[in-house]
Every structure is written in structure tokens, then in C-alpha cells.
Amino acid sequence: MKREKAIIIGSGRLGSYIASELSVKGHEVVIIDKDGDAFRKLNDQYSGYRYIGDAVDSEVLEQAGIEDADILIATTNNDNTNIFVSHIASMIYFVDKVYLRLGDIEKSTLIENTSIHAIYPFKLSMDEFNRNFGGGNNENSNQ
Amino acid sequence: MKIVISEGSSQADFLLKIFKNKKCKLIVINSNRNTCEYLKNHSDIPIFYGDPTKKYVLEEADIKNADIFISLSERDEINYVSCQIAKKLFNVKKTISSVSNPKDVDIFEKLGVDSALSSTYLVAKVIEKESLSNDIYQLLNIDNDDVSLSKIKLQDNSEYIEKQLKEINLPININISCLLREDEIIIPNGNTTLLSGDVLYIVSKSESLEQLNMLFRIS
Numbered sequence: 108m109k110r111e112k113a114i115i116i117g118s119g120r121l122g123s124y125i126a127s128e129l130s131v132k133g134h135e136v137v138i139i140d141k142d143g144d145a146f147r148k149l150n151d152q153y154s155g156y157r158y159i160g161d162a163v164d165s166e167v168l169e170q171a172g173i174e175d176a177d178i179l180i181a182t183t184n185n186d187n188t189n190i191f192v193s194h195i196a197s198m199i200y201f202v203d204k205v206y207l208r209l210g211d212i213e214k215s216t217l218i219e220n221t222s223i224h225a226i227y228p229f230k231l232s233m234d235e236f237n238r239n240f241g242g243g244n245n246e247n248s249n250q
Numbered sequence: 251m252k253i254v255i256s257e258g259s260s261q262a263d264f265l266l267k268i269f270k271n272k273k274c275k276l277i278v279i280n281s282n283r284n285t286c287e288y289l290k291n292h293s294d295i296p297i298f299y300g301d302p303t304k305k306y307v308l309e310e311a312d313i314k315n316a317d318i319f320i321s322l323s324e325r326d327e328i329n330y331v332s333c334q335i336a337k338k339l340f341n342v343k344k345t346i347s348s349v350s351n352p353k354d355v356d357i358f359e360k361l362g363v364d365s366a367l368s369s370t371y372l373v374a375k376v377i378e379k380e381s382l383s384n385d386i387y388q389l390l391n392i393d394n395d396d397v398s399l400s401k402i403k404l405q406d407n408s409e410y411i412e413k414q415l416k417e418i419n420l421p422i423n424i425n426i427s428c429l430l431r432e433d434e435i436i437i438p439n440g441n442t443t444l445l446s447g448d449v450l451y452i453v454s455k456s457e458s459l460e461q462l463n464m465l466f467r468i469s
Binding site for chain 2: 163164165166185186187188190191192194195198199211213214216217
């Protein structure tokens with residue numbers, strides 16, 4: 108497996124989980140958060156870098172090494188931050204794989220016709236709900 | 251002309267006063283309830299309370315096909331996303347944004363916001379202009395600051411006095427487009443002779459300004 112360089116924006120539950128996973132798998136990881144306390148959520152085996160700063164500032168992204176990053180994943184709880192940072196990553200620094208977390212599905216128009224991939228926690232929960240309770244078959248009900 | 255003013259408090263208030271008498275259809279969107287109340291009490295234009303990065307707020311404010319969308323938030327990501335939504339979903343013709351981080355001026359314009367303005371960036375530009383020699387005034391920048399128009403008054407001791415333009419051999423990126431001699435406006439050609447006191451209007455590439463400064467510096 109190729110060792111890739113990943114930048115994770117936001118060390119919340121999702122961000123810290125992804126950072127830990129990628130780090131354990133042997134990738135070079137930098138995680139950025141405004142709040143240094145947020146890094147406590149990282150797994151003990153996390154061996155990447157921690158960077159305290161606001162990722163909306165392109166200088167912070169440069170310090171984190173965005174110029175030669177292969178992956179950027181924007182996971183903060185602020186959709187606008189995630190969109191802005193992922194657009195910068197994809198269209199200014201030409202990062203190959205860019206993912207963002209989006210709470211508001213209506214904002215997905217802003218990543219249409221780009222190579223950015225979106226993760227919609229709301230849609231995932233809804234799909235899960237529909238799989239379990241929708242569709243008319245009650246295969247899960249006898250437990 | 252339909253103009254949308256999004257976010258900002260005193261700046262929004264100021265712009266409203268400027269545009270009010272100019273027969274513009276104004277729409278205000280603001281996510282601060284107190285600012286909304288204040289603006290409502292001081293004007294009779296429609297004020298919408300809400301987050302300007304939300305589609306339903308912009309829908310409610312009816313910004314479709316607006317001529318200009320101005321974003322004045324202190325947070326650059328809010329400015330960026332609301333300008334993009336205005337453009338992509340509501341067919342707004344021109345988006346203008348203030349930015350807090352001067353580095354975002356270039357980023358915004360590269361990513362498709364029509365104009366981005368930062369007060370720090372502007373101050374830096376003014377200082378840059380002021381630092382040019384006093385005999386040269388930079389009048390105007392055109393096309394994203396790539397092209398400059400400068401004004402130079404030729405002094406008695408300039409080496410170019412009594413010379414024809416074709417003898418001077420200016421660099422290719424610097425062109426004397428017009429000169430003022432007393433009250434006369436002259437569009438020069440190669441045979442035009444420069445005289446002391448002539449005021450030259452020079453079009454150049456902005457990257458050549460320093461070179462221009464060197465050429466016309468009084469020794």
C-alpha cells in the first residue's frame with residue numbers, strides 16, 4: 108500500500124476517528140483543530156502530527172503541508188468551513204482526494220462538478236432508518 | 251438595479267444610505283437580530299433575519315437574478331459560501347465580498363467571487379504606491395492590478411528632455427500613452443520631442459513599475 112499524506116480538518120469524533128485509522132494504517136497524518144483539547148479524542152496509537160490553528164487560514168493549511176498532501180478530509184461541525192477549505196484544497200492546491208462532511212444537503216450544489224466527495228451524516232442516518240423501519244419488511248423486529 | 255446586502259452592521263447601514271437615493275431595489279439579509287431591528291427602524295426596505303448561507307433564507311429574501319450581492323461578514327467562510335450560493339443557485343450577476351484575512355483576496359477571486367476586498371490589503375497597496383518616488387503618481391490599476399496608469403512630470407534635469415520618443419527606447423512593457431504640455435493634450439508618436447514640464451501618462455505592466463521608477467528617477 109502506498110503511504111499517503113493526509114490532512115484532517117477538525118478533531119471531533121469523526122475527524123479524530125479517521126485520523127487515528129489512517130495513522131494506524133501507516134499513512135502520514137496531520138490533524139488540525141482550533142482547540143488543542145480536541146486532540147484528546149485521538150486514539151493512543153495515533154502517531155501523526157497535531158496542529159492547533161484555524162484551517163480557514165490558508166497559511167495554516169500551508170504549514171500543515173497541503174502543497175504535497177494526497178488527501179484532505181474536512182470534518183468540522185461547520186459546513187461553511189468545510190466547503191471553503193475543501194474548495195481551497197481541491198481548486199488551489201490540487202489535492203487529489205478531497206472529502207467533506209456536510210450537514211445541510213442543500214449545500215451539495217456547491218460541490219457539483221468538482222472532484223470533491225461529500226459525507227452526509229444526516230443522509231446516512233436517514234438511509235439507516237429507512238433500511239430498518241421503512242420499506243415494509245420487518246425482518247429486524249424479532250429480536 | 252437589484253442589490254443584496256448580506257451581513258455586516260455599520261457597514262450595511264452605511265451602504266443602505268448610499269444606495270437609497272439611487273433608485274436601487276435593496277434587500278438586506280442579516281443573521282444578527284439586533285442589527286435587523288435597528289435597520290428596520292431606520293429604513294423602509296425589506297430586512298430578512300437569517301443565515302445567508304442557507305438556501306431557504308435566500309429564497310425567502312427573493313434574491314433571484316439580483317445584479318449585485320455584497321457580503322460583509324467578519325467570517326470569510328460565511329462570505330465565501332453565501333457568495334457562491336447566490337451565484338450558483340440564484341443567478342446573481344456579480345458577487346462582492348469583504349474579507350478579513352488579506353490572503354483571502356486572491357483565493358476568493360481564484361475561486362470565482364467577482365471581487366474581494368480587504369481593508370488590510372488596501373492599506374498595504376496604498377503604502378506600496380506611496381513608496382514609489384514622489385515624482386511618479388500611480389493613478390489607477392486595471393485588470394486585477396496587472397496594468398497600471400502612472401503620471402510623471404518631467405523635470406529639468408531628466409535625461410529625456412529634448413529627445414524624441416524613438417530615441418528613448420523605453421522597455422516593451424512601458425508606454426507613454428498621452429502627454430500634457432501646458433493646456434495641450436498630445437498623443438505622442440516616435441517623432442514627438444519631450445520637453446521640460448511635460449506631464450506624461452504612462453501605461454505599464456504593474457510588474458514594471460519599479461523599472462519605470464528607475465528610468466524616471468531624478469538623479
